[in-house]
Amino acid sequence: MVLVMGQTGSGKSSLLRLINGLVPHHTGGILAGDITVDGISTREVKPGSLAHLVGIVGQNPINGFVTDIVEEEIAFGMEALNFAPDVMRKRVEEVLDLLSLNSVRNRTISSLSGGEQQRVAIASALVMHPKVLVLDEPTSALDPIAAEEVLSVLHRLVHDLSVTVIIAEHRLERVIQFVDRIIYIESDGETSIGSAEEILEKSTLVPPIIRLARALNLSEFGTSVREVRRLTSDVRNIEINAETHSRASTSPVIEVNSLHIQYGSDIALHRISTVIGQGEIVALMGRNGAGKSSLLEAIVGVLKPNAGTVRVYGGNPAELAGSQRRQTIGYVPQEPADLLYGQSVKEECTQADTQAGLSPGTTFSFLNRLVPAISEHAHPHDLSEGQRLALVLSIVLSGNPKLLILDEPTRGLDYQAKALFTLALKEYATKLNNPVLLATHDVELVAELADRVIFLAEGEIVADGSTLDVLLSSPAFAPQVAKIMSPQPWLTVDHVVAALRENS
Amino acid sequence: MTKPLHPLTMWVWSLVLSIGIVALDNTWVALATVGVAALVVYLRRDGSPWNATFWWSLRIGVFIIALRALIGVLIGVPIPGTELFRIPILELPSWMPGIRIGGAVTLERLSSSVHEGVIIASMIALFGAASALTSPHKLLRVLPVFIYEIGITLVIATSVFPQLAHSVKRIRRAQQMRGMEKVSLRSIALPLLEETLTRSLQLAQSMDSRGYGVSRRRSRYRPAPWLARDFYFVLTAVAAATVMVAS
Numbered sequence: 001m002v003l004v005m006g007q008t009g010s011g012k013s014s015l016l017r018l019i020n021g022l023v024p025h026h027t028g029g030i031l032a033g034d035i036t037v038d039g040i041s042t043r044e045v046k047p048g049s050l051a052h053l054v055g056i057v058g059q060n061p062i063n064g065f066v067t068d069i070v071e072e073e074i075a076f077g078m079e080a081l082n083f084a085p086d087v088m089r090k091r092v093e094e095v096l097d098l099l100s101l102n103s104v105r106n107r108t109i110s111s112l113s114g115g116e117q118q119r120v121a122i123a124s125a126l127v128m129h130p131k132v133l134v135l136d137e138p139t140s141a142l143d144p145i146a147a148e149e150v151l152s153v154l155h156r157l158v159h160d161l162s163v164t165v166i167i168a169e170h171r172l173e174r175v176i177q178f179v180d181r182i183i184y185i186e187s188d189g190e191t192s193i194g195s196a197e198e199i200l201e202k203s204t205l206v207p208p209i210i211r212l213a214r215a216l217n218l219s220e221f222g223t224s225v226r227e228v229r230r231l232t233s234d235v236r237n238i239e240i241n242a243e244t245h246s247r248a249s250t251s252p253v254i255e256v257n258s259l260h261i262q263y264g265s266d267i268a269l270h271r272i273s274t275v276i277g278q279g280e281i282v283a284l285m286g287r288n289g290a291g292k293s294s295l296l297e298a299i300v301g302v303l304k305p306n307a308g309t310v311r312v313y314g315g316n317p318a319e320l321a322g323s324q325r326r327q328t329i330g331y332v333p334q335e336p337a338d339l340l341y342g343q344s345v346k347e348e349c350t351q352a353d354t355q356a357g358l359s360p361g362t363t364f365s366f367l368n369r370l371v372p373a374i375s376e377h378a379h380p381h382d383l384s385e386g387q388r389l390a391l392v393l394s395i396v397l398s399g400n401p402k403l404l405i406l407d408e409p410t411r412g413l414d415y416q417a418k419a420l421f422t423l424a425l426k427e428y429a430t431k432l433n434n435p436v437l438l439a440t441h442d443v444e445l446v447a448e449l450a451d452r453v454i455f456l457a458e459g460e461i462v463a464d465g466s467t468l469d470v471l472l473s474s475p476a477f478a479p480q481v482a483k484i485m486s487p488q489p490w491l492t493v494d495h496v497v498a499a500l501r502e503n504s
Numbered sequence: 505m506t507k508p509l510h511p512l513t514m515w516v517w518s519l520v521l522s523i524g525i526v527a528l529d530n531t532w533v534a535l536a537t538v539g540v541a542a543l544v545v546y547l548r549r550d551g552s553p554w555n556a557t558f559w560w561s562l563r564i565g566v567f568i569i570a571l572r573a574l575i576g577v578l579i580g581v582p583i584p585g586t587e588l589f590r591i592p593i594l595e596l597p598s599w600m601p602g603i604r605i606g607g608a609v610t611l612e613r614l615s616s617s618v619h620e621g622v623i624i625a626s627m628i629a630l631f632g633a634a635s636a637l638t639s640p641h642k643l644l645r646v647l648p649v650f651i652y653e654i655g656i657t658l659v660i661a662t663s664v665f666p667q668l669a670h671s672v673k674r675i676r677r678a679q680q681m682r683g684m685e686k687v688s689l690r691s692i693a694l695p696l697l698e699e700t701l702t703r704s705l706q707l708a709q710s711m712d713s714r715g716y717g718v719s720r721r722r723s724r725y726r727p728a729p730w731l732a733r734d735f736y737f738v739l740t741a742v743a744a745a746t747v748m749v750a751s
Binding site: 020022026046047048049050051052054055056058060063064065066068072075076077078079080081082083084085088089092108124125128300302322323325326327329331333335337338339340341343355381395 | 552639656660674675677678679680681682683691694695698699702703705706707708709710711712713714715716717718719721722723724725726727
């Protein structure tokens with residue numbers, strides 16, 4: 001199992017698509033050198049001829065589905081290559097069992113959850129019995145539990161079925177315990193290839209678990225929770241004074257009262273009430289489909305509730321218009337490309353500058369700090385997912401709106417960009433005393449950034465408290481540092497370091 | 505009625521019954537057949553997106569009846585009979601003889617126009633019922649292989665339309681958030697086009713990676729069986745149609 005890691009936009013997706021020939025046959029460009037898969041060179045054959053050798057699952061699997069029923073989707077590839085019907089039947093049954101998809105085999109793909117769709121995409125690649133399975137950020141859109149499922153399936157494929165799995169990921173903490181080798185693409189295009197230990201020892205892009213080992217000056221570092229726990233038993237045994245943080249009461253900015261949203265017969269939000277005050281950074285967590293996006297859209301004012309009220313700074317957000325709306329609410333949607341309509345990065349940035357009345361170049365310099373090396377003349381659709389997200393974040397943040405609402409803001413961002421993003425948001429919340437509300441699956445981000453966590457399930461709030469309380473009480477949603485340091489109440493590497501310093 | 509019908513069954517049923525309706529040329533029988541079709545759609549609907557096709561075809565039918573009645577009343581050969589009301593005659597140049605716009609509106613003229621409209625609308629409703637109950641993907645699988653290749657592009661194209669409507673809503677909403685209240689065609693059209701193209705490219709890449717188009721022949725995963733119930737369905741339609749044609 002090989003991990004491909006690197007900064008946003010460094011070329012991970014391109015590397016993966018080189019393996020099955022999509023680059024350069026589909027994307028164009030100049031290819032020097034050669035890649036052979038099982039003796040077949042990708043220069044000489046089209047991707048279709050490698051279909052039986054290489055299975056690829058892209059970043060947005062839903063855009064790659066051809067049919068509407070799970071079982072037919074899985075059989076599609078085999079039909080295209082003219083397999084005999086009995087062989088097809090047998091293989092479909094095998095793959096359905098392997099990926100536990102038997103219960104959903106007759107359902108339409110659009111009705112499945114994100115994790116199930118991801119598994120269907122893997123199943124349709126796997127059914128050809130490829131020797132190599134290539135996955136581009138398979139867990140980025142999944143909640144922690146679904147991500148664990150997918151990764152354990154991949155682990156099983158490697159160990160039981162001897163499939164070679166090549167995976168590109170930003171959230172390294174989930175994956176590094178399974179990988180054998182890492183390909184690290186540096187910003188200048190040079191790559192280093194080696195075992196997990198070799199690369200992680202020297203790399204700048206490291207998950208919290210390695211940062212912890214470095215901060216504690218451990219002689220060796222582990223890649224899984226269990227390994228690091230064994231190395232840090234003495235750290236866990238120190239005495240700490242339990243501090244109680246009382247939340248400073250602040251004037252309310254967002255007031256949600258008995259909000260009820262229903263799509264046909266599906267109840268998305270069931271009489272939710274909550275208050276968010278000034279300067280608070282609140283994280284909204286929950287499984288896919290628990291109602292997070294609906295709540296955000298209602299607060300932003302683009303979704304009319306069936307019952308109940310939402311008040312933002314005392315007014316109804318749905319009544320805001322034009323520049324007033326832009327100045328009051330800054331919204332980064334789940335699909336960041338929706339906000340972009342310019343033809344180049346430069347055009348988008350100058351537009352944002354003029355709309356917000358800033359000096360020209362502000363947005364672009366913000367963008368450069370977040371993700372460096374984006375060319376001004378690039379077309380927004382040619383950027384990588386993470387670069388596009390960074391562009392939208394810059395556009396929204398540079399205007400300094402009075403309230404920030406973000407839906408899955410860190411999908412596709414590497415650790416450095418995430419750290420800068422966290423810093424920018426914290427600055428925004430403290431300097432301007434404005435609240436930030438974000439919906440996310442990224443537990444590590446929540447641990448670093450949020451003061452308060454609201455947990456949604458089945459349209460209702462099941463937990464609402466300080467980050468420390470909520471994250472520590474849930475085994476599935478606890479960050480890795482918390483799992484390592486359990487039962488001590490530390491969520492991030494900084495907490496651990498600060499506690500140690502206090503103690504000595 | 506839990507086992508699905510063969511994809512062609514409803515189409516054969518509709519075809520045969522429309523032949524009967526046209527041959528018999530009776531308004532009430534046509535309306536009764538549409539009623540039967542509506543009942544069948546109601547009983548066999550399964551919540552798929554194409555079930556709405558039947559109601560759309562009914563709407564189109566009503567529109568056609570109204571249009572036909574209007575044109576028949578305004579233009580055409582006057583049939584003598586009971587006069588309902590008069591509309592002023594529009595003078596036409598002398599090189600358009602034989603057509604009169606306006607004049608006396610007779611009951612006979614109105615009812616014959618409506619009758620023709622009803623026949624056309626019933627045929628459309630029958631075919632609407634057939635498309636409402638047949639999954640386009642399943643239909644493709646039973647067609648000969650050379651049509652499959654063209655067909656699958658059509659199917660993918662039709663699945664683009666609900667996505668398109670969804671995309672327009674999302675883009676409009678996002679642009680509102682950026683403070684643009686009035687939305688010009690250019691500002692939506694461009695991102696929409698780009699998004700649709702990107703999606704199509706991704707789909708093409710996915711299909712190519714799975715080997716689509718490599719082999720000249722395709723196999724069939726699960727051929728749809730032609731069951732006894734399909735026979736009964738078609739048989740009842742043929743029986744009804746023979747009665748209609750014979751009388």
